[in-house]
Amino acid sequence: MxxxxxxxxxxxxxxxxxxxxxxxxxxxxxxxxxxxxxxxxxxxxxxxxxxxxxxxxxxxxxxxxxxxxxxxxxxxYPNTLDTTVHLDTLDGRPDTFIVTGDIDAMWLRDSAAQVWPYLPLVREDAALQRLYRGLIHRQARCIAIDPYANAFLPDPRSRAALSWAVHDDTDMRPGVAERKWEIDSLCWPIRLSHGYWQASGDSAPFDDDWRAAMHRVLATFRVQQRKEGRGPYRFQRLSENAAENPPLGGYGSPARPVGLIHSMFRPSDDACLYPLSVPSNFFAVTSLRQLATMSEAIHRDRPFAADCRALADEVEQALHRYAPMAGDSGEVWAYEVDGFGNQLFMDDANSPSLSSLAYLGACPREDARYRRTRAQAWSARNPYFFSGRAANGIGGPHQGLRMIWPMSITMRALTSDSDAEITQCLRWLKATHAGTGFMHEAFDQDDPAKYTRSWFAWANSLFGELIVTLAAHRPHLLQA
Structure with a gap:
């Protein structure tokens, strides 16, 4: 009704x-x-x-x-705008700083993902355009500060890192809140920039500072192929949690230089087991091709565009050589590999994940290997798939066993072509918010009242995106 x-x-x-x-x-x-x-x-x-x-x-x-x-x-749906957006000007240009929610810092990944669902509306609202312009400027400034950092402070000159990062053994710089090297931290700003440009037709934010930041992105990806040594990045933290510390003095587990980009941490901010993250490398391929398209169309920079496409092609070829593995019903994608033949199958709730490859544009939804991978990720073959009285879903090491992330359920619905599957996901999401009216980071598989992060804006935005998408393409699922 x-x-x-x-x-x-x-x-x-x-x-x-x-x-x-x-x-x-x-x-x-x-x-x-x-x-x-x-x-x-x-x-x-x-x-x-x-x-x-x-x-x-x-x-x-x-x-x-x-x-x-x-x-x-x-x-x-409006939670990001209601509670996390801070508008200002910086160096005479629009500046937008977006916190994650209950953590007073801006993740490159989260800030881009939090505002993604509003892009289709940008032509209708000048205020939204200013928001996006300011965020694109801010993200470019963050990359200029440190392309290896994942999270940043409101004041680019501040040395007040997040409390748990103050004593990290790494090259902390002013303006950095946390310095975990994750490939996707440099992909999300490209995705947002490309999405904004397509939705608005506005090229104003893509100035010389943005171009310089994008050149740093490409250079960082090249260095982290590690063809000529380990590169400058290392990270260690005083913590009893192994997921906070890459091994071997903070440089990570060994991997062969096969053309894939090394990542010390997953999108969940947990250390990689094998440093060649398959979903993150797929995301890099997609992002580099988007960057090439923008560089040609906006700046007429064909040499840089060619460099971006060359790296994308190299990484894609390496993925097809080293990332496939035998699955339950045919070949699937591994989650992490090392180039020596070792492969890990799992999936994590955070994105990029294997489950989210189609959502990110890394492959068609109907791709057979993706469909097999997605199905296997939602099965007992994934050690972080949990099935309980409250719901089924995917979690990860970040919050431990039994803890399902609502984002995984939302992503399953966003990548589904089955009315029955989407309807089940909606039932789980309605049944697990613990009466709060918001999505959380994670909840216990049997008791949704045991949850983490009551204010996690990305999870709210993603849920809002799902409902708007269903309203546009499957409205009958919302009318019951």
Whole structure:
């Protein structure tokens, strides 16, 4: 049953003000007439408001028949804008700093992913355009500070690293919050830049500073192929947790220089077992080709574009040589390899993952090897696949055994062509938010009340993206 017109009008409010706190979602005719009160901050306390996002929110809510699902969407979809966006100017240009939620720092990965769902609306809203321009400028500045860092501070001159990173044995620089080298940290800004350029047609953010940052990206990827030594990056942390420390003096486990890019950490910020991360290298291939397209079209820089494509081709060829492995029903992709023949099959909830390859544009959704890999990742063959009373899902070493990440369930739905599978994912997501109205980092497979991170904006944005996608392409799944 759909929301009533009266409820929709209440939800829409004004385009600028958005949904007001305290609005209830109820299904007419329910005996108890259960209400779900909005968990958004009052309009005056929201950090950023987009008229286009508010219109999209109201339109989508009007298509959702389940009041709890409508409530979850209305809380989650705007959460990044409501609570994590800080606008300013820096060196006379727009500057956007986006925190992850309950950690007061900006991850290159998270900040790009958090605002990804709003890109289709950018032509409708000048305020959104400014937000993206500021974030692209800020990410370029971060890469210029240190291409090996994963997280950054609001003040580029500050030395106040995150509390757990203060004593890390690595080359910490001003402005850096944490310095874990992860390939995808340099891919996400390219994905965001390319996505913004395609959605808006605006080339203003891609100035000389952005170009210099992109040249550093390519150079860093080349160095971390490790064809001529280990390169300058090393990292060690005083911690009893092995996932915080790459072995061999902080340079990571040995790997043959076969053309793949080395990564010391996974997107979950856990140390790699084998330093050749397959999903991260796939992401790099896609990102380098996007960067080549932009460099040709915007800057007419054909030599740099050719260099980007050459590296993408080399990495792709190495993936097809070293990353396939035998699976339960045919060949699948390994999660990590070392080039010596050792391979690890698992999947992690964070993205890039094997499950998210199609979502990131690294392969077609119908690719047979991807489909087999995805199915095997959602099985007992993956040591971090958990099946419990509350839900089935994928976790990872970051929060340990039994802990399912809602992001994995959302990603399964986003990469599915099955109505039944998507519907099951929606049921799990509705049943595991522990009454909070938001997605969490992870929850216990049997008890969703045991969860980590009540304020994790990326998980909320990804869930919002799923619902908007379903509204556009499978609206019948939202109307039940």
């Amino acid at each position: 759909t929301m009533t017109r009266r409820t929709l009008l209440k939800l829409a409010g004004s385009a600028a003000g958005g949904l007001a706190a305290g609005i209830g979602f109820a299904r007419a005719g329910d005996g108890a007439r259960q209400r779900y009160l909005s968990q958004r901050p009052p309009p005056a306390k929201r950090l950023f408001t987009s008229a286009a996002v508010e219109r999209q929110l109201a339109q989508t809510v009007s298509m959702i028949g389940d009041p709890q699902l409508a409530w979850l969407f209305a809380n989650c």
